[in-house]
Amino acid sequence: MRSFIPENLKLFKASLPIYGKCEIEFEAITGIVMSKEERTKTRVYGDSSGVVSSVSVNQTLWMQFEDGTEKCIDFQNTEDRIARPGHYLTLLIARNLRLHTSLYVAFLNHATRDFGHFQYQFHRAVWKSLLWDKKTWSILGHSIILGLLVSFIWSFLRVIHFSDRDSQGLSAQWGVPLTIVVLGLCISIMCIPISFISLSINTSSQATKVNKSFGNHINKIMENLREQLVAS
Secondary structure, three states, rough: HHHHOHHHHEEEEEEEEEEEEEEEEEEEEEEEEEEEEEEEEEEEEEEOEEEEEEEEEEEEEEEEEOOOEEEEEEEEEEOOOOOOOOOEEEEEEEEEEOOEEEEEEEEOHHHHHHHHEOOOOHHHHHHHHOOOOOHHHHHHHHHHHHHHOOOOOOHHHHHHHHOOOOOHHHHHHHHHHHHHHHHHHHHHHHHHHHHHHHHHHHHHHHHHHHHHHHHHHHHHHHHHHHHHHOOO
């Protein structure tokens, strides 16, 4: 069965301050599982309640697709039993058209009619790296904030400094009006990094909402693909 994505679900777009814009295009490909390899990892660590363990399952499937090509597909840190040899899977690929990156994000098993997400335990963090160029906004944003903070501290110390030779300090040297102007400028400079920090916090909250909306969009696509499978 050849799966197709409806036109109204093929693209996901979002735009946020600092992060910029993202435009994601989806593609569905179908293939048969030829072989399967499964590796289980157990982590044991301690916390305030005692010893805790977690189990993650990494699965590797060799698949042959409709065009005859074969690929090795890795499912990392998943709690799902994906498929066994002979099962058909439809894989959903998300491509960031601006960053030119792509990622497998979901799968649909034709035999069980169940769908799930790649990298199940950490998929939301992985999605965020697909949606946004985090490295760019992080470097620029923090550099600007740090620079403004340093400028504010330097300017503020210059204004409040009183020299040993003149106990009246800058107000006597520059005059009261100029001192007031400089103080106002310093306060304005102080407000700029605070605004940037507030903007960053607000944007991070909005990014979480976009991430959730992206997940809902993926689920809509997978539900539609499952309906196509049932109807065929």
